[in-house]
Amino acid sequence: MFKNHVALYISNNEDKKRIVESIQTGTLFENLVGLKTLLFSELTLDKFIKEELQYDQFNIETIHKNKLSQASGGERKKALLKYLISQNPECLIVDNVFDSLDSASQKAIALQLETLSDNTIIIQVLTRKHQLLPFILNLYQFHNNTFKKVERLETQVSYKFLLDKLPQPEHEFDTDFKSLVKFNKVSIQYGERPIVRNITWEIKPGDFWQLIGPNGAGKSTLITLITGDNPKAYGQDLVLFGRQKGSGESVWDIKNNIGHYSAEILRGFRRLDSVEKMMLSGFYDSIGLYKFPTERQKFIAHDWLKMLGLFELRDKDFLSLSVGHQRLVLIARAMVKHPPLLILDEPTNGLDDADAVIFSELVNKIASESKTAILYVSHQKEASILRPDFIYELTPSTLGSQGKVVHV
Numbered sequence: 571m572f573k574n575h576v577a578l579y580i581s582n583n584e585d586k587k588r589i590v591e592s593i594q595t596g597t598l599f600e601n602l603v604g605l606k607t608l609l610f611s612e613l614t615l616d617k618f619i620k621e622e623l624q625y626d627q628f629n630i631e632t633i634h635k636n637k638l639s640q641a642s643g644g645e646r647k648k649a650l651l652k653y654l655i656s657q658n659p660e661c662l663i664v665d666n667v668f669d670s671l672d673s674a675s676q677k678a679i680a681l682q683l684e685t686l687s688d689n690t691i692i693i694q695v696l697t698r699k700h701q702l703l704p705f706i707l708n709l710y711q712f713h714n715n716t717f718k719k720v721e722r723l724e725t726q727v728s729y730k731f732l733l734d735k736l737p738q739p740e741h742e743f744d745t746d747f748k749s750l751v752k753f754n755k756v757s758i759q760y761g762e763r764p765i766v767r768n769i770t771w772e773i774k775p776g777d778f779w780q781l782i783g784p785n786g787a788g789k790s791t792l793i794t795l796i797t798g799d800n801p802k803a804y805g806q807d808l809v810l811f812g813r814q815k816g817s818g819e820s821v822w823d824i825k826n827n828i829g830h831y832s833a834e835i836l837r838g839f840r841r842l843d844s845v846e847k848m849m850l851s852g853f854y855d856s857i858g859l860y861k862f863p864t865e866r867q868k869f870i871a872h873d874w875l876k877m878l879g880l881f882e883l884r885d886k887d888f889l890s891l892s893v894g895h896q897r898l899v900l901i902a903r904a905m906v907k908h909p910p911l912l913i914l915d916e917p918t919n920g921l922d923d924a925d926a927v928i929f930s931e932l933v934n935k936i937a938s939e940s941k942t943a944i945l946y947v948s949h950q951k952e953a954s955i956l957r958p959d960f961i962y963e964l965t966p967s968t969l970g971s972q973g974k975v976v977h978v
């Protein structure tokens with residue numbers, strides 16, 4: 571096995587894109603100059619998905635032979651790794667390698683990379699300490715703008731957080747709903763392939779749920795049924811915020827009751843909006859601000875930014891923030907209006923160790939200090955810091971995943 575595999579542990583304050591570029595060009599490690607270097611990263615997936623959407627060009631085969639843009643988060647990553655390995659790289663940069671993967675896939679991919687490491691240099695870029703690949707012995711950490719070799723990875727948590735109460739809502743929602751979401755024997759299939767079968771599940775006001783299941787089990791599918799983004803919801807026995815689905819409600823009637831965070835929200839987003847405007851857009855269920863906010867809304871948005879320690883960045887272009895900070899802003903954006911239901915789809919992907927702690931505290935705080943119900947999807951470890959009341963578990967089968975409530 572090569573001895574020169576390297577791990578670079580960075581925080582979200584660093585410009586990861588620039589760091590990755592400096593590895594690719596050999597500026598950071600001279601021994602990589604001239605090697606065929608490939609990148610396993612969300613950045614590469616973004617590029618392939620863009621090509622797919624723009625030019626109908628498919629280079630990567632997913633397990634169910636569907637488009638990358640239609641495959642689940644975990645399926646995409648596994649397909650990308652398989653494709654990159656088939657290209658016989660001499661060096662592979664792996665960036666936040668385990669995000670979006672269920673625990674079985676994390677183990678399988680760790681093993682695959684270890685085997686690959688016999689003939690290929692692996693450079694791991696990571697923002698979460700627990701994701702360090704065990705066969706990598708050269709550890710570096712970013713310090714004062716340069717990488718420093720270290721014996722052990724250390725997290726720098728440099729700011730205090732969440733001493734204040736949650737910022738107040740603009741107005742109280744009508745929370746007379748007895749039930750926010752009610753699935754009654756809901757079954758969904760794509761083409762001939764059943765995805766979920768006979769789902770019967772209810773989310774009540776103030777509940778705190780975690781939705782779990784392996785990659786491809788149908789978690790995001792259930793979420794899009796709730797957010798009004800999946801046309802397959804029509805014809806199903808689904809009651810959302812007191813109204814039967816398909817009874818003349820608009821998508822906006824549904825979205826008005828929901829704060830939603832998913833990394834997918836930003837795909838294709840190119841507008842030049844400030845951090846403050848991005849936060850304010852949460853009042854209007856849009857991504858980016860298209861309306862004039864009120865003074866009260868501005869006041870509330872500032873309160874959220876202060877609580878996250880991001881107030882000083884409010885006038886900066888949102889897209890110039892590190893990915894981790896973008897995600898914290900988007901999570902708070904989903905919460906500014908104190909919606910009856912907050913949906914967080916794999917929110918800790920792309921966060922660093924410090925931000926993941928902030929995030930977990932924030933979610934527990936929202937659960938204990940507001941009337942908002944939370945539905946949270948994650949394969950990541952902070953599930954153990956979070957304190958959901960219930961878990962809904964999807965178990966795949968050839969007839970479609972079945973669901974059951976697991977009491978915590």
Ligand SMILES: Nc1ncnc2c1ncn2[C@@H]1O[C@H](COP(=O)(O)OP(=O)(O)OP(=O)(O)O)[C@@H](O)[C@H]1O
Nearest residue numbers: 640641642643644645760785786787788789790791
């Ligand atoms: N529009 C679509 N057309 C065809 N297949 C689809 C479509 N959308 C999703 N699928 C498939 O449905 C299955 C469930 O996908 P979903 O995204 O709901 O899974 P998930 O549980 O969220 O997975 P992950 O943990 O990997 O994010 C996957 O196998 C996916 O490939």
